[in-house]
Amino acid sequence: MATKKAGSRGKRTRKSPSGSKRRTTAKKSPTRKPAKKKDSRLARAGVSAYNKPKRTPSHPKKSHVVVAKEGDKVKTIRFGQQGVKGAGKNPKTAKDKARRKSYYARHNAQDSNPSKLSARYWSHKVKW
Secondary structure: OOOOOOOOOOOOEEEOOOOOEEEOOOOOOOOOOOOOOOOHHHHHHOOOOOOOOEEOOOOOOEEEEEEEEEOOEEEEEEEEEOOOOOOOOOOOOHHHHHHHHHHHHHOOOOOOOOOOOOHHHHHHHHOO
8 A cells, every 4th residue: 555645635836945844836737718619500410610611412402501690690591492503603505504594593692792591691701
């Protein structure tokens, strides 16, 4: 069995220059602000941060998901038809140009300032 030294009760002592023992305290580390807890909606959707869209190939209906944040409002949005590719920002063929024109006509694309909390905003930004 290990034996304890007499007078040592787990406290650190240090000899002062005069020879007497005095008790010292451990130095405190600088205080840090507690880390902000990550929003559970980000983990549930599987995205890394707010307003970062991600493909969802295993979802039965929707092709993308994003956790949108505008001010203090937060909303999980699924958008895009699975398996359909948009014509892109600069369509080359006449068929793609017609698809893009029809898409924008169907989805009220003339609104110059759509909300980030709408699927239309994200669909236009990511797929078309």
